[in-house]
Amino acid sequence: MSDERFDDIRAKMKTKNLRTGFNCLFYGAPGTGKTESVYQIARESGRNLFVVDVSQIKSCWVGESEKNIKEVFDEYRHAVNAGGTVPILLFNEADAIFGIRQQGAERAVDKMENSLQNIILQEMEDMDGILIATTNLTANLDKAFERRFLYKVRFDKPSIEARTAIWRSMIPELSDEEASQLATDFDFSGGQIENVSRKRAIASILETTEPDYAAIRSYCEEETLTGNESKRKIGF
Numbered sequence: 001m002s003d004e005r006f007d008d009i010r011a012k013m014k015t016k017n018l019r020t021g022f023n024c025l026f027y028g029a030p031g032t033g034k035t036e037s038v039y040q041i042a043r044e045s046g047r048n049l050f051v052v053d054v055s056q057i058k059s060c061w062v063g064e065s066e067k068n069i070k071e072v073f074d075e076y077r078h079a080v081n082a083g084g085t086v087p088i089l090l091f092n093e094a095d096a097i098f099g100i101r102q103q104g105a106e107r108a109v110d111k112m113e114n115s116l117q118n119i120i121l122q123e124m125e126d127m128d129g130i131l132i133a134t135t136n137l138t139a140n141l142d143k144a145f146e147r148r149f150l151y152k153v154r155f156d157k158p159s160i161e162a163r164t165a166i167w168r169s170m171i172p173e174l175s176d177e178e179a180s181q182l183a184t185d186f187d188f189s190g191g192q193i194e195n196v197s198r199k200r201a202i203a204s205i206l207e208t209t210e211p212d213y214a215a216i217r218s219y220c221e222e223e224t225l226t227g228n229e230s231k232r233k234i235g236f
Helices: 003-015 036-047 064-081 108-125 143-148 159-168 177-184 188-207 213-223
Strands: 024-029 049-052 087-091 130-135 151-155
Touching: 003 213, 024 036, 024 087, 036 049, 036 087, 049 064, 064 087, 064 108, 108 143, 130 213, 159 177, 159 188
Parallel strands: 024 130, 024 151, 049 087, 087 130
Antiparallel strands: none
Protein backbone atom coordinates (compact mmCIF):
# COMPACT_ATOMS: atom_id res chain seq x y z
CA MET A 1 0.00 0.00 0.00
CA SER A 2 2.98 2.34 -0.01
CA ASP A 3 2.67 4.96 -2.72
CA GLU A 4 5.72 3.80 -4.68
CA ARG A 5 4.83 0.12 -4.50
CA PHE A 6 1.19 0.75 -5.39
CA ASP A 7 2.11 2.79 -8.49
CA ASP A 8 4.54 0.04 -9.56
CA ILE A 9 1.83 -2.62 -9.26
CA ARG A 10 -0.64 -0.54 -11.27
CA ALA A 11 1.92 0.10 -14.03
CA LYS A 12 2.68 -3.61 -14.34
CA MET A 13 -1.02 -4.47 -14.41
CA LYS A 14 -1.51 -2.05 -17.29
CA THR A 15 1.20 -3.82 -19.31
CA LYS A 16 -0.81 -7.02 -18.90
CA ASN A 17 -4.03 -5.27 -19.99
CA LEU A 18 -5.55 -5.77 -16.56
CA ARG A 19 -7.80 -3.34 -14.73
CA THR A 20 -5.89 -1.32 -12.14
CA GLY A 21 -8.66 -0.79 -9.62
CA PHE A 22 -8.81 -2.57 -6.27
CA ASN A 23 -12.23 -3.35 -4.80
CA CYS A 24 -12.00 -4.88 -1.33
CA LEU A 25 -14.63 -6.21 1.07
CA PHE A 26 -14.02 -6.31 4.81
CA TYR A 27 -16.67 -8.51 6.43
CA GLY A 28 -17.30 -10.13 9.80
CA ALA A 29 -18.93 -9.72 13.18
CA PRO A 30 -19.63 -6.23 14.56
CA GLY A 31 -16.87 -4.66 16.61
CA THR A 32 -14.04 -6.66 15.06
CA GLY A 33 -12.21 -3.63 13.65
CA LYS A 34 -13.26 -3.51 9.99
CA THR A 35 -13.79 0.24 9.79
CA GLU A 36 -10.90 1.00 12.11
CA SER A 37 -8.61 -1.09 9.88
CA VAL A 38 -9.53 1.07 6.88
CA TYR A 39 -8.64 4.19 8.85
CA GLN A 40 -5.33 2.66 9.93
CA ILE A 41 -4.50 1.59 6.36
CA ALA A 42 -5.18 5.14 5.17
CA ARG A 43 -3.03 6.58 7.97
CA GLU A 44 -0.13 4.17 7.44
CA SER A 45 -0.10 4.67 3.65
CA GLY A 46 -0.69 8.44 3.80
CA ARG A 47 -3.93 8.27 1.83
CA ASN A 48 -6.98 10.49 2.09
CA LEU A 49 -10.32 8.84 2.80
CA PHE A 50 -13.52 9.50 0.85
CA VAL A 51 -16.20 8.23 3.25
CA VAL A 52 -19.56 7.68 1.57
CA ASP A 53 -22.54 8.70 3.71
CA VAL A 54 -25.32 6.42 2.45
CA SER A 55 -27.99 8.45 4.24
CA GLN A 56 -26.96 11.50 2.24
CA ILE A 57 -27.04 9.62 -1.06
CA LYS A 58 -30.56 8.26 -0.88
CA SER A 59 -33.29 10.77 -1.66
CA CYS A 60 -37.08 10.66 -1.88
CA TRP A 61 -36.95 12.57 -5.18
CA VAL A 62 -36.97 10.63 -8.43
CA GLY A 63 -33.51 10.52 -10.02
CA GLU A 64 -31.83 12.39 -7.16
CA SER A 65 -30.23 9.30 -5.56
CA GLU A 66 -28.70 8.22 -8.86
CA LYS A 67 -27.35 11.74 -9.36
CA ASN A 68 -25.83 11.72 -5.87
CA ILE A 69 -24.00 8.43 -6.30
CA LYS A 70 -22.65 9.52 -9.69
CA GLU A 71 -21.31 12.67 -8.06
CA VAL A 72 -19.52 10.56 -5.43
CA PHE A 73 -17.69 8.53 -8.07
CA ASP A 74 -17.05 11.59 -10.26
CA GLU A 75 -15.46 13.41 -7.32
CA TYR A 76 -13.36 10.38 -6.44
CA ARG A 77 -12.29 9.88 -10.06
CA HIS A 78 -11.23 13.54 -10.23
CA ALA A 79 -9.09 13.08 -7.11
CA VAL A 80 -7.40 10.00 -8.61
CA ASN A 81 -6.76 11.70 -11.96
CA ALA A 82 -5.31 14.76 -10.23
CA GLY A 83 -2.20 12.72 -9.51
CA GLY A 84 -0.41 12.16 -6.26
CA THR A 85 -1.34 9.53 -3.70
CA VAL A 86 -4.47 7.61 -4.66
CA PRO A 87 -7.18 8.06 -1.99
CA ILE A 88 -9.43 5.33 -0.57
CA LEU A 89 -13.17 5.31 -1.25
CA LEU A 90 -14.93 3.84 1.80
CA PHE A 91 -18.47 2.45 1.83
CA ASN A 92 -19.16 1.72 5.49
CA GLU A 93 -22.02 -0.69 6.33
CA ALA A 94 -22.19 -1.44 2.61
CA ASP A 95 -25.15 -3.82 2.85
CA ALA A 96 -27.38 -0.75 3.14
CA ILE A 97 -26.67 0.10 -0.49
CA PHE A 98 -25.08 -3.06 -1.98
CA GLY A 99 -28.14 -5.22 -1.23
CA ILE A 100 -29.80 -7.87 -3.36
CA ARG A 101 -31.49 -6.37 -6.41
CA GLN A 102 -35.23 -6.78 -6.80
CA GLN A 103 -36.36 -8.91 -9.74
CA GLY A 104 -39.25 -7.40 -11.69
CA ALA A 105 -39.32 -4.31 -9.50
CA GLU A 106 -42.53 -2.33 -9.82
CA ARG A 107 -42.48 0.04 -6.86
CA ALA A 108 -40.65 3.31 -7.43
CA VAL A 109 -38.39 2.77 -4.42
CA ASP A 110 -37.35 -0.69 -5.68
CA LYS A 111 -36.63 0.69 -9.14
CA MET A 112 -34.52 3.43 -7.56
CA GLU A 113 -32.57 0.87 -5.50
CA ASN A 114 -31.91 -1.26 -8.59
CA SER A 115 -30.83 1.76 -10.62
CA LEU A 116 -28.53 2.88 -7.81
CA GLN A 117 -26.93 -0.54 -7.56
CA ASN A 118 -26.46 -0.82 -11.32
CA ILE A 119 -24.56 2.47 -11.31
CA ILE A 120 -22.32 1.27 -8.48
CA LEU A 121 -21.70 -2.06 -10.21
CA GLN A 122 -20.57 -0.29 -13.38
CA GLU A 123 -18.39 2.13 -11.42
CA MET A 124 -16.74 -0.78 -9.60
CA GLU A 125 -16.08 -2.44 -12.94
CA ASP A 126 -14.32 0.74 -14.14
CA MET A 127 -12.64 1.51 -10.80
CA ASP A 128 -9.16 2.99 -11.11
CA GLY A 129 -8.29 3.40 -7.46
CA ILE A 130 -9.07 1.76 -4.12
CA LEU A 131 -12.60 1.01 -2.96
CA ILE A 132 -13.15 -0.67 0.41
CA ALA A 133 -16.59 -1.72 1.64
CA THR A 134 -17.38 -3.02 5.13
CA THR A 135 -20.35 -5.12 6.18
CA ASN A 136 -21.64 -7.34 8.97
CA LEU A 137 -24.26 -8.95 6.71
CA THR A 138 -22.71 -10.71 3.72
CA ALA A 139 -25.96 -12.62 3.12
CA ASN A 140 -27.56 -9.32 2.10
CA LEU A 141 -25.02 -8.59 -0.65
CA ASP A 142 -26.02 -9.11 -4.26
CA LYS A 143 -23.93 -11.79 -6.01
CA ALA A 144 -22.97 -9.28 -8.69
CA PHE A 145 -21.27 -7.16 -6.02
CA GLU A 146 -19.56 -10.21 -4.56
CA ARG A 147 -17.89 -10.94 -7.90
CA ARG A 148 -16.56 -7.43 -8.22
CA PHE A 149 -14.61 -7.55 -4.96
CA LEU A 150 -11.08 -8.63 -5.79
CA TYR A 151 -10.16 -9.16 -2.14
CA LYS A 152 -12.60 -10.44 0.50
CA VAL A 153 -11.14 -10.22 3.99
CA ARG A 154 -12.95 -11.85 6.92
CA PHE A 155 -12.61 -10.30 10.37
CA ASP A 156 -13.10 -12.87 13.12
CA LYS A 157 -13.63 -12.22 16.80
CA PRO A 158 -10.32 -12.04 18.69
CA SER A 159 -8.82 -15.13 20.30
CA ILE A 160 -8.66 -15.50 24.10
CA GLU A 161 -5.07 -14.26 24.04
CA ALA A 162 -6.02 -11.23 21.96
CA ARG A 163 -9.04 -10.51 24.17
CA THR A 164 -6.81 -10.67 27.25
CA ALA A 165 -4.49 -8.09 25.69
CA ILE A 166 -7.44 -5.87 24.78
CA TRP A 167 -8.82 -6.05 28.33
CA ARG A 168 -5.42 -5.06 29.73
CA SER A 169 -5.13 -2.24 27.21
CA MET A 170 -8.65 -0.89 27.83
CA ILE A 171 -8.56 -1.30 31.64
CA PRO A 172 -4.91 -1.28 32.83
CA GLU A 173 -6.05 -1.65 36.44
CA LEU A 174 -7.02 -5.28 35.78
CA SER A 175 -4.56 -7.92 36.91
CA ASP A 176 -3.31 -10.45 34.38
CA GLU A 177 -5.47 -13.10 36.03
CA GLU A 178 -8.61 -10.92 35.92
CA ALA A 179 -8.06 -9.96 32.29
CA SER A 180 -7.53 -13.60 31.35
CA GLN A 181 -10.67 -14.66 33.22
CA LEU A 182 -12.80 -12.04 31.49
CA ALA A 183 -11.39 -13.06 28.13
CA THR A 184 -12.21 -16.69 28.85
CA ASP A 185 -15.72 -16.14 30.21
CA PHE A 186 -16.95 -13.58 27.66
CA ASP A 187 -16.59 -14.14 23.91
CA PHE A 188 -16.51 -10.42 23.13
CA SER A 189 -15.31 -8.45 20.16
CA GLY A 190 -12.98 -5.50 20.65
CA GLY A 191 -15.94 -3.16 20.27
CA GLN A 192 -17.84 -4.90 23.07
CA ILE A 193 -14.83 -4.73 25.38
CA GLU A 194 -14.60 -1.02 24.64
CA ASN A 195 -18.28 -0.64 25.61
CA VAL A 196 -17.60 -2.24 28.99
CA SER A 197 -14.55 -0.01 29.46
CA ARG A 198 -16.60 3.11 28.68
CA LYS A 199 -19.40 2.02 31.02
CA ARG A 200 -16.83 1.56 33.78
CA ALA A 201 -15.40 5.03 33.12
CA ILE A 202 -18.86 6.63 33.20
CA ALA A 203 -19.68 4.84 36.45
CA SER A 204 -16.46 6.11 38.04
CA ILE A 205 -17.39 9.68 37.04
CA LEU A 206 -20.94 9.43 38.35
CA GLU A 207 -20.12 7.56 41.55
CA THR A 208 -16.65 9.09 42.14
CA THR A 209 -15.29 5.62 42.93
CA GLU A 210 -13.62 3.09 40.69
CA PRO A 211 -15.89 0.09 39.91
CA ASP A 212 -14.36 -3.14 41.17
CA TYR A 213 -13.88 -6.43 39.34
CA ALA A 214 -17.36 -7.65 40.28
CA ALA A 215 -18.89 -4.50 38.77
CA ILE A 216 -16.92 -5.03 35.55
CA ARG A 217 -18.27 -8.58 35.31
CA SER A 218 -21.80 -7.23 35.76
CA TYR A 219 -21.21 -4.78 32.90
CA CYS A 220 -20.10 -7.74 30.77
CA GLU A 221 -23.29 -9.64 31.57
CA GLU A 222 -25.33 -6.59 30.56
CA GLU A 223 -23.50 -6.25 27.26
CA THR A 224 -25.35 -9.03 25.45
CA LEU A 225 -29.07 -8.81 24.66
CA THR A 226 -29.70 -12.55 24.68
CA GLY A 227 -29.51 -15.07 27.48
CA ASN A 228 -29.92 -12.53 30.26
CA GLU A 229 -33.40 -12.23 31.72
CA SER A 230 -32.29 -10.42 34.88
CA LYS A 231 -31.76 -7.03 33.23
CA ARG A 232 -33.60 -4.03 34.52
CA LYS A 233 -36.86 -3.45 32.66
CA ILE A 234 -38.56 -0.17 31.84
CA GLY A 235 -42.22 0.09 31.01
CA PHE A 236 -45.07 -2.42 31.29
